[in-house]
Amino acid sequence: MGSLGVDAVILGGGCIGASVAYHLAEAGLTEVLLLEADTLGSGSTSKAAGGIRLQHGDPLNVRLAQRSLAELVAFEQLTGVDIFLRQVGxxxxxxxxxxxxxxxxxxxxxxxxxxxxxxxxxxxxxxxxxxxxxxxxxxxxxxxSDGFATPEAVVQGYATAARRSGVTIRQGERAARIITAHGRVAAVLTERGERIATPTVICAAGIGSRAIAATAGVDLPVSAERxxxxxxxxxxxxxxxxxxxxxxxxxxxxxxxxxxxxxxxxxxxxxxxxxxxxxxxxxxxxxxxxxxxxxxYDMSPDHNAMVGHSAHLSGFYYATGFSGHGFQLSPAVGEHLAELVTGRQPSIDLAPLRAERFADADGNRVEPIVI
Ligand SMILES: Cc1cc2nc3c(=O)[nH]c(=O)nc-3n(C[C@H](O)[C@H](O)[C@H](O)COP(=O)(O)OP(=O)(O)OC[C@H]3O[C@@H](n4cnc5c(N)ncnc54)[C@H](O)[C@@H]3O)c2cc1C
CATH class of the missing domain: 3.30.9.10 (D-Amino Acid Oxidase, subunit A, domain 2)
Structure with missing residues (x-):
């Protein structure tokens, strides 16, 4: 990675951003920079109860949870880090x-x-x-097969494996603005004034997502619920x-x-x-x-996650608004974003989770989660 720029910048080092970093590296993209405003896992992730369940009320979330659980079961083998997974149901x-x-x-x-x-x-x-x-x-x-695990360990495991593959992680470095040009992502400006050129931003900033996405003109209606x-x-x-x-x-x-x-x-x-x-x-x-x-909790208006890429700003990807279950879905969501960014066929079609559903009354919707 030189001073000219990187292939992708991930905003946020919680379970979602760390999972994206790991899966991008697995997909062969390593000119990647993760910016974390505070320390890895310090946001909602480190406050979570660690619950992991396949019991969701709609097929999309069940499939995401199944794919995620499979990776959490294999986590130590994949990353070398024990996440203290307890499948107690x-x-x-x-x-x-x-x-x-x-x-x-x-x-x-x-x-x-x-x-x-x-x-x-x-x-x-x-x-x-x-x-x-x-x-x-x-x-x-x-x-x-449901249960719980330690969220911070998942973050550290993904981050360690991503670093090993060449991804750069900077902590204590907040993104201040996303710079766009001609309908595309062009760069990220850090709070310290550094301009990092990149064609791709992945917004995984938890409850900070709305503010940073707004600097690029993208609306991600995520709000905090204590x-x-x-x-x-x-x-x-x-x-x-x-x-x-x-x-x-x-x-x-x-x-x-x-x-x-x-x-x-x-x-x-x-x-x-x-x-x-x-x-x-x-x-x-x-x-x-x-x-x-x-x-x-990083809440969305319909309590379902917002995952996808912007229809209006090329190179802008996001995953937030998990409304109380982002930890358990982080493996499959990170995999999905890596597939989108590298142009691969998604393993699961997550189009119904795109944030545009809130702007377009006729947009695809998933059924509200009942449990
Ligand atoms: C009490 C509690 C219990 C929970 N229990 C569960 C549970 O049992 N199971 C479950 O699945 N989920 C649970 N959750 C929800 C889960 O914690 C979240 O959905 C998940 O952690 C979201 O992860 P994230 O990576 O998107 O966000 P975060 O972990 O919040 O990470 C976002 C990161 O982005 C950083 N950031 C923000 N703005 C910027 C910026 N401009 N530049 C750079 N970095 C930035 C922040 O510092 C933060 O570290 C719980 C949450 C709470 C509060």
Missing amino acids: YLFLISSPSDLAIFDRSVALQQSLGVPVRVLSPDEAGELVPQLVTGDLVGATFCP RRIFFSSHSGGISSDVPLTVDFATGFYFHREGPGLLFGGRELTAEEMMAPAMHRLPVIADLPLKSTWHGD
């Missing part, structure tokens, strides 16, 4: 007949695509997690292989993390969080809180 708890009807349809779809998911009775859910209150449930779903997670110092006897359990009605979820539990939901304080948590898992009242942090 995801258990969704359902307490209303109308929600159960939605889940029944989703399970039928998932099974038709080869997902090993099944519907459980409340008693069967209680057998999996004896500490749960199950009396008010009408059912549950369980997929044993979420908090909590860590207890003890597990209350909850087994080390307990599934990642989600109470669908309230959003309360938990999984084992070290000697204790990680749990979260829609509430932003421990006091508010305790009501839905104790309703479903009374033992949680006895577990001392050890720590807590908050982060931002």
Whole structure:
């Protein structure tokens, strides 16, 4: 890479940007520069709960999740980094007949695509997690290949492998502007005033995507939604292989993390969080809180990701707006962007995820995610 420029500049070093860097290198493009404003993984990625599930409500997200899980299972072999993948399953708890009807349809779809998911009775859910209150449930779903992993390790694994292949990563270097000429990407201007010539920009800046894309005249309607997670110092006897359990009605979820539990939901304080948590898992009242942090979901208007290339600005690619599940989809999304940038046939057609769907009422749409 000389001072003249690079083949592609990736904006953002979270799980998405790092995955793009890795997959571009795998596709043979190594004159690539990744600019990260802070440190690798420091955005939403390092705040995530690490959940990975094949249980999605539409075929596109199921396929993305299947392709991603396959890469996460092989991750250590591919990159040399252990991501602490725990395939303990995801258990969704359902307490209303109308929600159960939605889940029944989703399970039928998932099974038709080869997902090993099944519907459980409340008693069967209680057998999996004896500490749960199950009396008010009408059912549950369980997929044993789901689970969780460590998001920062995924970022470091992708970044290490990408560097090994020649990709350059600069941390503490914010992109200030994308410079365009004649309907094409021409360069990226850094906050320090350096101009990096490039025909290709991949915007993976998380909640910062809207601001940096706007400098190129591209609208990516991503917004931040704050979420908090909590860590207890003890597990209350909850087994080390307990599934990642989600109470669908309230959003309360938990999984084992070290000697204790990680749990979260829609509430932003421990006091508010305790009501839905104790309703479903009374033992949680006895577990001392050890720590807590908050982060931002990168939300899109329809809660589906925005992935693709701009119809109006040649050389501008993007992936953002994952609305709470960007970590688990990062492998397949990075692969897809690398395919687009290098002109290969995409493994999955992600045209329905293009951001133009928000501008064009007749544009392709994917069904809203129900779980
Ligand atoms: C509490 C919580 C729990 C979550 N749990 C899960 C979960 O269980 N499973 C799951 O799949 N997802 C989960 N998520 C969502 C997931 O974290 C995100 O969807 C995902 O991390 C998005 O990755 P990203 O790489 O797009 O964004 P980020 O990780 O935010 O990375 C974007 C990076 O871009 C950098 N940046 C911004 N602007 C610029 C610029 N101008 N120039 C250079 N760099 C820039 C930022 O510093 C940042 O590091 C959770 C999120 C939160 C907050």
